[in-house]
Amino acid sequence: MEATPRRSSPEMTEWISPSAFPDLPLNAVHIWRASLEIDRESQEKYARVLSDEERARAERFVHERDRISYIASHGFLRELLARYLECRPNTIEFTAGPHGKPAVSQVRSPFALGFNLSHAHGVGVAAVVRGREIGVDVEKIRPDFAGEEIAQRYFSEAEIAELKQLPHEQRATAFFLCWTRKEAYVKALGEGLRFPLDRFSVSLTPGGPIQLRADDAGRWGIRAFEVPTTSGMTHVGAVVCEGDDWTIQHLDWGGFENGQPKRSPQTL
Numbered sequence: 001m002e003a004t005p006r007r008s009s010p011e012m013t014e015w016i017s018p019s020a021f022p023d024l025p026l027n028a029v030h031i032w033r034a035s036l037e038i039d040r041e042s043q044e045k046y047a048r049v050l051s052d053e054e055r056a057r058a059e060r061f062v063h064e065r066d067r068i069s070y071i072a073s074h075g076f077l078r079e080l081l082a083r084y085l086e087c088r089p090n091t092i093e094f095t096a097g098p099h100g101k102p103a104v105s106q107v108r109s110p111f112a113l114g115f116n117l118s119h120a121h122g123v124g125v126a127a128v129v130r131g132r133e134i135g136v137d138v139e140k141i142r143p144d145f146a147g148e149e150i151a152q153r154y155f156s157e158a159e160i161a162e163l164k165q166l167p168h169e170q171r172a173t174a175f176f177l178c179w180t181r182k183e184a185y186v187k188a189l190g191e192g193l194r195f196p197l198d199r200f201s202v203s204l205t206p207g208g209p210i211q212l213r214a215d216d217a218g219r220w221g222i223r224a225f226e227v228p229t230t231s232g233m234t235h236v237g238a239v240v241c242e243g244d245d246w247t248i249q250h251l252d253w254g255g256f257e258n259g260q261p262k263r264s265p266q267t268l
């Protein structure tokens with residue numbers, strides 16, 4: 001099995017509020033974060049840019065919080081992609097891969113805009129790149145969910161062994177480092193959770209090197225990040241993208257929400 005180069009974990013992710021919308025060079029990955037806890041005015045604004053199908057899907061959520069989160073994440077995604085594509089957000093059309101991975105329908109080009117979206121407990125993250133497959137995942141660290149039973153069910157033997165040798169207090173974080181890295185990989189592949197999760201391994205020790213071990217690991221690069229929120233360092237994430245020659249920029253959407261950039265706080 002191949003392995004990606006061992007990359008050291010970032011000390012702490014620094015999210016930047018750019019003063020102007022940044023260019024996206026061919027060897028860059030942009031990761032944008034947005035709060036999905038939005039007020040009524042933003043809900044109405046975002047709902048207006050959704051397609052009829054998206055609006056209908058939003059209406060089907062039973063819980064109000066889930067409906068708002070859906071509108072916020074899809075509105076954010078459309079507004080964001082429209083900036084790269086230089087078009088109106090409501091005119092973007094999406095296609096879906098064989099297992100549901102969304103892509104922008106556009107003229108085939110080696111530099112076509114690629115993206116992937118993830119949302120979890122009030123936080124939305126979108127990864128954007130040119131001409132490469134990409135997958136991103138963000139999760140809230142939830143110690144109640146990070147049980148041994150779930151690890152046994154979804155993790156590889158190597159991952160379970162790495163998890164078990166960690167001190168107890170690091171295990172919940174390690175569990176979600178593992179989970180987000182695995183999901184980012186299966187989302188980059190476009191397979192989602194139908195891909196056998198024990199057929200590849202990721203590293204998971206907090207502060208340790210970040211690595212993917214898979215049959216096609218040579219095709220990919222992997223990075224990890226954290227999303228601070230007002231309640232602390234609550235969310236972790238990972239991105240897997242084709243090649244390993246790319247650099248990553250962590251960007252705050254907050255300033256662009258209302259049309260113009262402004263300085264925004266370090267937390268969501």
Ligand SMILES: CC(C)(COP(=O)(O)OP(=O)(O)OC[C@H]1O[C@@H](n2cnc3c(N)ncnc32)[C@H](O)[C@@H]1OP(=O)(O)O)[C@@H](O)C(=O)NCCC(=O)NCCS
Binds near residue numbers: 183187
């Ligand atoms: C894709 C998948 C891994 C998402 O995991 P998750 O942690 O629940 O959700 P995330 O917030 O990280 O990502 C969701 C987003 O990923 C994207 N996505 C959907 N399918 C995807 C796929 N196969 N590959 C990559 N990205 C996908 C979408 O933008 C989706 O956003 P939306 O649900 O608001 O439309 C998981 O739902 C899955 O495996 N799906 C496989 C397809 C499937 O079983 N479909 C059943 C209905 S046909």
